[in-house]
Each structure stands twice: as C-alpha cells, then as structure tokens.
Amino acid sequence: TAATPAITTNTKPELLSRCGFTEASRRHLFSRGVYVLDEQTNTPLFERNADTVAPIASVTKLMTAIVWLDQKSLPMANRLEVTEDDLDNLKFTHSRLNVGASLSRADMLHIALMSSENRAAAAMSRDYPGGRPAFIAAMNARAQAMGMTHTHFENATGLSPENVSTPRELAELVKAANRYQLIRNDSLDKQKIINIGRGQLQYINSNRLIRYGQVNATVQKTGFINESGHNMVLRLLVHDRRPVIVTMLGSGTANGSRLDGVRIAKWLNCSLN
Numbered sequence: 001t002a003a004t005p006a007i008t009t010n011t012k013p014e015l016l017s018r019c020g021f022t023e024a025s026r027r028h029l030f031s032r033g034v035y036v037l038d039e040q041t042n043t044p045l046f047e048r049n050a051d052t053v054a055p056i057a058s059v060t061k062l063m064t065a066i067v068w069l070d071q072k073s074l075p076m077a078n079r080l081e082v083t084e085d086d087l088d089n090l091k092f093t094h095s096r097l098n099v100g101a102s103l104s105r106a107d108m109l110h111i112a113l114m115s116s117e118n119r120a121a122a123a124m125s126r127d128y129p130g131g132r133p134a135f136i137a138a139m140n141a142r143a144q145a146m147g148m149t150h151t152h153f154e155n156a157t158g159l160s161p162e163n164v165s166t167p168r169e170l171a172e173l174v175k176a177a178n179r180y181q182l183i184r185n186d187s188l189d190k191q192k193i194i195n196i197g198r199g200q201l202q203y204i205n206s207n208r209l210i211r212y213g214q215v216n217a218t219v220q221k222t223g224f225i226n227e228s229g230h231n232m233v234l235r236l237l238v239h240d241r242r243p244v245i246v247t248m249l250g251s252g253t254a255n256g257s258r259l260d261g262v263r264i265a266k267w268l269n270c271s272l273n
C-alpha cells in the first residue's frame with residue numbers, strides 16, 4: 001500500500017487575504033507608518049514605512065513611565081505639586097491641572113498614561129534625582145539599551161517634535177512597557193477621579209478603542225502633535241491570549257487611527273489561531 005503523505009502545516013503566522021488582508025484594504029489604512037509584530041514567534045505580519053523616523057508625540061509617555069518606575073526611591077503615595085516649571089511653553093497646550101494642584105505620584109502616573117496629561121508627565125520628569133535633565137538622559141539611555149538606535153527624546157511629554165522613533169522600534173518600547181503592571185493597569189483604565197488637593201477631577205482614557213472596549217489589549221498609548229499626526233500603539237491579545245504588537249504613526253485624524261486599529265484587529269482575529 002502507498003504510504004500516507006505527511007500532512008505539513010505552515011507554522012509561520014501570516015495575515016490572510018480571505019480575512020480582508022488585501023492590497024485594497026491595506027491602501028485604506030490611514031496611518032503613514034505601521035508595524036504589526038506577532039510577539040509569540042517574533043514574526044512581522046505587516047509593515048509600512050516601519051523604519052521611517054517620525055515624531056511620536058505622547059507615545060513618549062510609555063518611556064516616561066518606564067524611567068519613572070525604574071527609580072524606586074520615591075514613594076508613590078507621596079504628593080507632588082504642579083509648578084510653573086511644568087507649564088507647556090512649547091505648544092502652549094491647555095491642562096486642567098492648575099499650578100498648585102497636588103496629586104499623589106501614583107495619580108500623576110495614572111493620568112499621564114490613561115489621559116495623556118502633559119503637566120503630570122512634566123511634573124514627573126522634574127521630580128527625579130538630578131531633575132529634568134537627568135530624567136531625559138535616562139530616557140535616551142534606556143532607548144539605546146533597548147536597541148532603539150533611531151529613537152530620541154527631548155522631553156517627557158512628547159510635545160517636542162524632536163521626540164522621534166520608528167514603528168519598528170516602538171514595538172520594543174511596547175514590549176518593555178508591558179512588563180510593568182502599573183503601566184498595563186493605568187494605560188487601560190477607562191476613567192478615574194483624581195484628588196488634586198483642592199477638589200477632584202475626572203479623567204477618561206484618551207484611546208477610544210479602549211474606552212469603548214473595541215479591542216482586547218494589555219498596553220496602549222495614543223499621541224498627537226501637529227508635526228506627528230495621530231499615533232497609537234497597542235499590545236493586542238488575539239483570541240484573548242496571543243500577543244501581537246501594533247504601532248501606527250501619522251494618521252491625519254484620531255478616527256483614522258481608531259479605524260486602522262479596528263481593521264488590523266479584524267485581520268488578526270481571522271488570520272491567527
């Protein structure tokens with residue numbers, strides 16, 4: 001009798017055209033730079049301008065949080081006051097955190113990640129051994145140590161267009177951020193009421209994909225300045241278990257980033273086991 005041919009299975013993951021991953025569908029992505037990495041096998045599933053250096057805006061705050069949490073000398077329950085030094089003199093952005101507002105360090109981190117609160121991130125970088133210059137130096141040193149050779153930081157908020165990276169290198173930042181439980185929890189929280197010393201403020205998540213439960217993620221961050229367009233990074237759990245990192249830079253609108261995230265999540269959920 002003839003031997004039964006061995007059944008071979010293609011173990012390398014890929015996005016499938018029958019799942020909507022078509023040339024036409026890819027053309028409809030709004031983000032100029034995209035990188036999709038299957039973390040389980042370290043396989044890139046899709047890339048567009050993945051090595052193009054671009055401003056990352058508030059995606060910066062993932063590195064801000066990492067550097068902040070790596071120095072363990074400052075108790076998170078201690079309060080930190082917003083000062084004139086924390087005001088944005090670059091873009092003159094508005095903040096509901098007025099000078100004199102006093103928050104716990106834990107709450108500063110929480111709203112910097114969840115709501116992209118710039119004065120919170122600025123206060124965190126000031127309240128660091130050696131001050132803000134030492135904090136920025138630590139951010140850049142950490143990026144280099146992670147092999148992010150095209151990544152550079154000028155400040156902790158992301159408001160500087162000189163805060164740059166690539167979609168591929170941002171996948172390394174997302175991986176690193178995911179190792180911190182506080183970053184996971186804070187970036188995914190949908191809303192929180194913060195005690196600011198003189199009353200309370202309610203904050204919501206800046207990422208509508210997370211706010212409305214449109215994707216299952218373990219870490220996320222959004223970012224926008226005029227020079228960057230709208231950016232978003234996610235560590236998705238496909239079928240609630242398989243980690244895939246998605247980085248998207250340079251959409252013309254916030255809704256474009258959201259729609260890209262929905263489209264890529266659909267490709268992944270259909271294509272991967």
